[in-house]
Amino acid sequence: MIAIIDYDMGNLRSVQKAFEAVGHRAVITRQRHAIAEASHVVLPGVGAFGDCMRNLESYDLIDPIRKSIDSGKPFLGICLGLQLLFTESTEFGSHKGLNILPGKVVRFQSKETEEGSTPLKIPHMGWNAIRMKKSSRLLEGVDDNAYMYFVHSYYVAPEQQDVVCTATEYGGSFVSSIERNNVFGCQFHPEKSQTGGLKMLRNFGDLS
Secondary structure, rough: EEEOOOOOOOOOHHHHHHHHHOOOEEEEEOHHHHHHHEEEEEEEOOOOHHHHHHHHHHOHHHHHHHHHHHHHEEEEEOOOHHHOEEEEEEEOEEEHHHHEEEEEEEEOOOOOOOOOOOOOOEEEEEEEEEEEOOOOOHHHOOOOOOOEEEEOOOOEEEEOOOEEEEEEEOOOEEEEEEEEEEEEEEOOOOHOOOOHHHHHHHHHHHHH
């Protein structure tokens, strides 16, 4: 059973429906015992980094998240859920993250590089390709340069480059997915990314 953590931030039902579509049972919950008993845990997220951390603290979910990761069970962060795994974010000030992985969350820079060039549109929204940097259990069967669906203004800048699985071009290269041991994360929304995204969710649910 896959536990999708409910902290009032994110499109939880669409994530649940996507897992069900690929044959995996998933429940939306903030109950500590349900998260502890789950075989897999997912941390989705939409919104501001600081608000998300406050909600995790308010619902007393930080300890269950850490225990899930420490237990070795597969753990997936989606979009803001990926960003929360890092040390800190620069979104609307400085905010501490979960510090599971060392690194910062930084904003795209919308500046003209040449006279007459078009400024970068922020947020980065729509379909874009992911370029494979290393093999990942989450990406087995997903094509290099597969298109995934993004909606974000910030991205992760890991201190340890060996966690990076894919990169994507948008005003330069940014990290679009990571893997370290049992911890996985993607900046895009696999639940909205059709065939490739659903394959990733099936792969995640199949992990033991």
